[in-house]
Amino acid sequence: MANKSVWSDNRFWQRSAAWVTGFASVLLIWLTFDTSAQISMGNDADLQNGVTKRVPGPTVINYKITYEMSQKRGHEVPIIGGNDGKGMSLFQEKETFFGRDDWSEEEAAELLHLGKLGTQAKNCMNCHTLLGNGAYYAPDLTKAWLDPAWGPNGSMQAMTGKDTKEEAMAEFLQHPSQYPTHERMMPNLGITAEEAKGIVAFLKHMSSIDTNGFPRNFAKIQGAVHGK
Amino acid sequence: MASNHLTGIGSESKQLATWYFTFAAILFGAQLLFGLVAAIQYVMPGFLFEVLDFSVARMLHINALVVWMVFAMFGAVYWLLPDETGIETVGIKIGKLLYWIFVAAIAVVVLVYLFIQVGPADETSIWFIHEGREYIEAPRWADFGIVVVALGFVGNLFLTGIKGKQTGIVTVLMADMIAFAGLYLAGMFFTDNITVDQYWWWWVIHLWVEATWEVYVGSIAAYGLITMIGAHRKTVEMWLWIEVAMLFGSGILGLGHHYFWIGTPEYWWEIGALFSALEPLPLVAMFIHVLYDWGKTQGAEMNAEHTDEDNVRSVIKNKPAFTWFVLNAFGNFLGAGIWGFFHTLPQVNLYTHGTQFTSAHGHLAFFGAYATILVGMMYIAIQGTNGIKVMKHTKSSIWAVSMITGGVVGMTVALTIAGYVQVLVSRAQMGATWAGYFDGQSGMWFAQAMDWRLIMGAVTFIGFLLLVKDFLSTGKNPVHER
Numbered sequence: 001m002a003n004k005s006v007w008s009d010n011r012f013w014q015r016s017a018a019w020v021t022g023f024a025s026v027l028l029i030w031l032t033f034d035t036s037a038q039i040s041m042g043n044d045a046d047l048q049n050g051v052t053k054r055v056p057g058p059t060v061i062n063y064k065i066t067y068e069m070s071q072k073r074g075h076e077v078p079i080i081g082g083n084d085g086k087g088m089s090l091f092q093e094k095e096t097f098f099g100r101d102d103w104s105e106e107e108a109a110e111l112l113h114l115g116k117l118g119t120q121a122k123n124c125m126n127c128h129t130l131l132g133n134g135a136y137y138a139p140d141l142t143k144a145w146l147d148p149a150w151g152p153n154g155s156m157q158a159m160t161g162k163d164t165k166e167e168a169m170a171e172f173l174q175h176p177s178q179y180p181t182h183e184r185m186m187p188n189l190g191i192t193a194e195e196a197k198g199i200v201a202f203l204k205h206m207s208s209i210d211t212n213g214f215p216r217n218f219a220k221i222q223g224a225v226h227g228k
Numbered sequence: 229m230a231s232n233h234l235t236g237i238g239s240e241s242k243q244l245a246t247w248y249f250t251f252a253a254i255l256f257g258a259q260l261l262f263g264l265v266a267a268i269q270y271v272m273p274g275f276l277f278e279v280l281d282f283s284v285a286r287m288l289h290i291n292a293l294v295v296w297m298v299f300a301m302f303g304a305v306y307w308l309l310p311d312e313t314g315i316e317t318v319g320i321k322i323g324k325l326l327y328w329i330f331v332a333a334i335a336v337v338v339l340v341y342l343f344i345q346v347g348p349a350d351e352t353s354i355w356f357i358h359e360g361r362e363y364i365e366a367p368r369w370a371d372f373g374i375v376v377v378a379l380g381f382v383g384n385l386f387l388t389g390i391k392g393k394q395t396g397i398v399t400v401l402m403a404d405m406i407a408f409a410g411l412y413l414a415g416m417f418f419t420d421n422i423t424v425d426q427y428w429w430w431w432v433i434h435l436w437v438e439a440t441w442e443v444y445v446g447s448i449a450a451y452g453l454i455t456m457i458g459a460h461r462k463t464v465e466m467w468l469w470i471e472v473a474m475l476f477g478s479g480i481l482g483l484g485h486h487y488f489w490i491g492t493p494e495y496w497w498e499i500g501a502l503f504s505a506l507e508p509l510p511l512v513a514m515f516i517h518v519l520y521d522w523g524k525t526q527g528a529e530m531n532a533e534h535t536d537e538d539n540v541r542s543v544i545k546n547k548p549a550f551t552w553f554v555l556n557a558f559g560n561f562l563g564a565g566i567w568g569f570f571h572t573l574p575q576v577n578l579y580t581h582g583t584q585f586t587s588a589h590g591h592l593a594f595f596g597a598y599a600t601i602l603v604g605m606m607y608i609a610i611q612g613t614n615g616i617k618v619m620k621h622t623k624s625s626i627w628a629v630s631m632i633t634g635g636v637v638g639m640t641v642a643l644t645i646a647g648y649v650q651v652l653v654s655r656a657q658m659g660a661t662w663a664g665y666f667d668g669q670s671g672m673w674f675a676q677a678m679d680w681r682l683i684m685g686a687v688t689f690i691g692f693l694l695l696v697k698d699f700l701s702t703g704k705n706p707v708h709e710r
Contacts, residue, residue: 010396010462013469020473024480031499032427038493039423054491055423109420116420118349120360126283131426131490132582134362136650137270137282139665140582142489149662156662177278182666184273187281195349206422212497214489215660216578 044105047080050091054210056080058108061204064095067146067218075213097204098166098197114195115202122189122199130206132214138186143218144169145200145207156181169203170196241306241317244324246613248303249606251331253699255296256599258338260689262288267685270678284345287358287365288338293594294363295334300602301444302381305401307609308451309385313392319384326380333373337366354418361425363433364415371416378409396465400447400472408440423491430486438507438564439479441598445560446471446510448601449518452553455608457543459521467517474510482507488574489581497574504572508565518557522550546611546619548698551629552604559596559633567592567640579655584677585647592640595632606699614703617710624698631691638684646677 006012042053047060063081070077070087082090094101103111119125125134128141149156150165159179162168172179173196176186191199265285268275276285309317317323340357347353358365366374382405389398415432419425450468453459484500522543530540544550567589571580580586611619650668658664668674702708 008466010466010469013466013473017469017473021476024477028480028483035427035492039427039491041421055421113420114349116422121347121349121353123283123287123346123358123360125360125362126286129582130422133426135286136582136584136587139662140660147662185277187278189346198349209423209491211489211491212494214578214581215655217659219661220659
């Protein structure tokens with residue numbers, strides 16, 4: 001044991017473990033600061049001034065949102081208020097949401113808050129996926145707002161007999177088992193009209209989050225791209 | 229120390245361990261039952277519709293999973309502490325009190341899940357019904373309860389570790405369990421920003437199952453090798469430190485593979501891909517470690533006996549437990565390592581994220597990495613409390629391990645096939661819409677896979693019943709050497 005190798009020395013490995021863990025943890029914390037700054041929610045001024053945020057402010061519900069290819073980034077990105085032709089948002093074209101396109105910052109934030117609470121209280125995530133996370137028993141909701149099925153001429157909108165996307169979605173959320181599309185149905189979760197409005201606002205907001213091109217080719221196949 | 233590992237009689241810590249194991253086994257059964265309900269609903273969507281919907285069954289399925297594992301993990305620590313430290317666990321009275329608080333809280337949470345299910349979209353639902361966040365759905369009041377119980381547990385572990393002999397295994401457990409408990413705090417707040425929500429949510433889920441829980445498994449494997457086959461402590465603990473370095477070195481930043489698509493910056497593609505691709509390496513190391521030590525100690529035994537190979541005694545002092553430990557070495561590598569690596573690169577994950585592929589990985593990884601070794605620890609406890617010197621297999625222990633493993637592997641294969649269908653049809657071909665989703669789900673290959681998943685789930689459940697039968701009867705079986 002006189003000439004013991006360092007490679008078979010417990011102290012050496014113990015110290016290595018401590019250093020590696022410490023280094024990885026410090027790096028993670030540093031990256032967390034950087035990421036936190038990038039994923040903090042934007043506000044109405046950002047939208048007014050044409051500042052692109054990864055997570056836009058709640059008043060994004062006043063704008064038209066599409067999901068289009070960005071040549072620069074090589075994948076689809078959410079486009080808010082019109083495309084400049086190169087895959088950047090113009091923040092100009094508005095779109096009514098429950099009949100209004102002038103939801104104030106407070107009103108929109110309140111609606112989003114109600115919607116986010118609603119998605120948790122109703123346990124959406126244990127059937128659906130949100131941003132791809134959750135259960136796999138029902139469709140992904142990341143870009144549900146942009147799904148052609150809910151748009152004009154879409155099968156879901158037609159089924160509910162409503163004139164707009166948001167009203168159709170809200171109607172379905174309140175009475176899901178009245179509109180069976182498949183043998184696998186969404187149960188009635190006691191969602192009120194106000195809660196449904198909030199949840200649809202949450203869904204519209206989620207569709208505006210920059211998810212690095214997930215899901216790929218959303219709604220590009222099988223018919224038209226919504227919004228074009 | 230080390231001599232009393234075979235007997236749990238007289239140790240309050242070991243008695244408390246058996247309480248934890250018992251409740252863990254009950255919750256394991258609940259996990260499988262609610263899993264069966266969810267599996268039936270994939271095949272017959274009308275089953276218990278608007279009575280016990282998929283969302284409720286699935287929530288109970290995964291919550292029971294997490295909680296039974298936490299119970300068994302606490303139990304295993306209370307079991308090994310007297311052996312490792314050479315003293316009775318400090319603060320065992322508080323430990324016992326906290327156990328009953330924990331059990332009562334879980335009973336209330338489960339009853340609320342079952343009979344209230346959903347609430348209005350306000351804070352009271354989050355506080356008193358559930359938080360609607362996968363894996364950590366427990367309502368806010370229970371979160372605080374869990375923190376108190378976890379603090380008590382970590383306190384007992386630290387006080388015992390400081391007062392008694394501090395082995396490498398105890399040192400690793402002390403560092404690991406405080407991180408394990410502390411990380412839970414990252415999942416206890418509400419935010420309107422879904423991206424921020426999921427960012428911190430993964431701190432809990434990922435840094436548990438792909439970092440702190442894996443290190444925990446390394447410690448338990450080390451303890452098992454010393455007690456079951458008499459492996460050399462110094463060798464085992466050196467491996468343990470290497471595993472800690474590799475597990476935390478890859479697992480902590482491997483967290484990045486959950487940050488590809490949730491709104492977080494692109495640099496997580498590179499960081500997540502690189503470090504999560506390294507995650508299987510320590511699992512290979514753990515696999516080699518278990519089998520190498522087994523071969524080495526058995527080889528030494530053969531040399532010592534100076535007889536021909538057929539007549540040498542097995543060095544294994546607990547056959548069923550060791551079977552589960554070896555399965556852990558395989559299962560961790562296959563389920564967490566290989567099935568995880570399949571879809572960890574962003575180029576692949578863009579299409580597999582949020583499909584049955586993840587579910588296939590989840591089933592084999594939770595089983596292979598955690599269920600196996602915790603069931604193994606339950607057998608060690610049965611050996612100890614019954615004063616058995618060499619514990620043998622029984623018919624039911626063999627049938628149980630075969631059926632459970634066969635069932636889980638079968639479910640994994642079925643879900644992998646379902647995942648392929650979903651990736652190709654719903655994602656690549658149909659562009660991930662509502663219509664595309666249902667085109668994939670209604671395909672024949674998907675439906676067949678779900679039939680097989682249900683059948684294999686039933687096989688797993690029958691295996692579990694045999695396991696319970698063995699747990700209840702094997703202690704008094706005359707087949708063991710006493």
